[in-house]
Amino acid sequence: MVTESKRWLALALLCLTGFMIILDASIVLVAIPSIERELTFSIGGVQWVPSGYALMFGGLLLLGGRISDLLGRRRVFIAGLLLFAGSSLLCGFAWSGDALVFARGLQGIAAAVLAPSALSIVMTTFPSGPDRNKALGIWGATSGVGGTAGSLIGGPVTDGLGWQWIFFINVPACVVVAVLAPLLLLDSRGPGRRGFDVAGAATVTAALIALVYAVIQAPSSSVVRTVLWLLMSAVLFAVFVVVEQRSAAPLVPLRLFRSRALVGGNLITIGWGLAAFGLNFVYTQYAQLALGASAVRYGLMSAVLAAAAVGGSMIGQHLVTRVGPRAVAFVSLLVAGAGTTLMTRLTVTSGYFELAFWGLTIFGAGLGAGTVAGSIASLSEVAGEDAGVASGLQNASFQIGGAVGIAVVAAVAAASTSGRTPVALTHGYRIAFVTVWSFIVIGLAGCLFVKRPLEIQRGKSGHMKAVVAARRPS
Structure with missing residues (x-):
């Protein structure tokens, strides 16, 4: 006992x-x-x-x-x-x-x-x-x-x-x-x-690695080589779908994707993974390479994003029970977009409190509320026996989105930079910050699938509180 x-x-x-x-x-x-x-x-x-x-x-x-x-x-x-x-x-x-x-x-x-x-x-x-x-x-x-x-x-x-x-x-x-x-x-x-389902895990992981490799190598590779890697990734994803259809114990039962809420919630989550990891990676490079900030100073400068995300998640949990996850996700994505827009205006002479502090704070607040809304939406129509795999899929979506997001923004920054001077680097980073908006658009597209507001009665809110708690933004 x-x-x-x-x-x-x-x-x-x-x-x-x-x-x-x-x-x-x-x-x-x-x-x-x-x-x-x-x-x-x-x-x-x-x-x-x-x-x-x-x-x-x-x-x-x-x-x-x-x-x-x-x-x-x-x-x-x-x-x-x-x-x-x-x-x-x-x-x-x-x-x-x-x-x-x-x-x-x-x-x-x-x-x-x-x-x-x-x-x-x-x-x-x-x-x-x-x-x-x-x-x-x-x-x-x-x-x-x-x-x-x-x-x-x-x-x-x-x-x-x-x-x-x-x-x-x-x-x-x-x-x-x-x-x-x-x-x-x-x-x-x-x-x-x-x-x-080892075959399913191997094929989907190989497909993701091929996709990220294609993106990372794109600035220095020929178009033909990049397209070949992208085609390889697409073929591996197709093989994964076939494996899941035939497997007696699939990693992801494909019937789950009949739920519009699950599809929409995971698109929202992927969008947040792309945006959060991508923006963080670019800001790391900007602060330390373009501005010359030490690692300690960078840590203090960027901590405001995570702190704002924790605060935003608390507000998001409160609002989603009243207006539903779709509205919270949609507004939070636009809020994060506003923070991203401020980051696109950074220069080598920008003061921290002039732009970056407010950009990171606004983005973080949107991130916190939006990830809560996405997680609740993705699990709202899932049957009890599928709760574990659906929750794992939602967490995997965030991590996979993060890996791809870093690859995309880094490739864009490299392709947009003509030298290693602070001015040249900052130009590339600003273009990379613009790219984050495309990730936000993916999340906004996911909102279209989440049609019905989620009504959580006070006496039945325990499960959703557990869902929110298990998926705090990182």
Whole structure:
């Protein structure tokens, strides 16, 4: 029998893991300029450091959830911790750009196993009701803090100890959690004896890698080569659909896409992933390479975005129960667009409070409210037996959108830059900020699918509060 105090200690352990996973997605952005200076990368190759993690994380997230359900959630959780610790060591000791990208891919695989197993253990540790909703709220808030902490922790660590330590700090945390996990965490398995859809996971991940590679190499490759990579990606996506149609245990049952709300909610989420990661990546480059800001100063400058996102998510949760997710998502996307527009006006002489502070604050507020609306919309028409896969799909959409968003804005910036002077770099970054508007348009298109306002009665709001808590913006 699990005591009450043991439950909450288990939650603390799981939240530390969730914090670490989100932190690793955001903290690396602060260190990108330092990493690029010290390691050898091909043209545009440094983009794979954040994108490789996000691609493997998003592409294998659903498979990771299936593995934890079938093999035992605690066992898979501990194995994921050990892989995360080992890959973090490889990242810190990376001797070249290729070695770092490889290690970041391993980190993404570990995160794809850790995240769903940790959340599943939270769900099985706390019975349905107020305690579970409270636990999910703490889990979601911890993830939000992880996104903010990436900017605040990454700067001092990178400037004071070196970029390697943004990876080394994961190791002691993983060891502590792995030692305590058998003592505090319950083990459980999902129902049934369904198999693993390895073919589906492999084809969709390969399709995404081909797509990102085509975008990253576009500025320095011939049109023919770029088109061939895009065609390869399209073929692999088509193969994925065929695999899912024939699989006895598909990663994503295609019948889910009959729900307009699910399609619209995931389009909104993809739009936010594209925009949030893309804008963050460009702003990192602008602040540190064009303005010459230190990693510490950049961290302080960008933290306002994450803080505004947390505030926006609280407001969005309040509004969506009254006016529905479509209206909240639509307005929040336009708000983020206004913030993006301010960012397109940045110059090498722009003062931080003149444009960037307000641009990041406005964008962050829209991001927080909009991701809440997108997550609720995508799950509003999903049956209980499909809730797990639909939630995993929605989280994967955000991560995959982020990987593609970074690739697109980086390619646009590279193609629009004629030199390495601050003025030339800023010109390219301004064009890249304009590109973020195209991502926002994708989210606006998703709003068209969400036709009916979602009415959440006060007495039946527990599930939606859990959905909101489990998907705080990072």
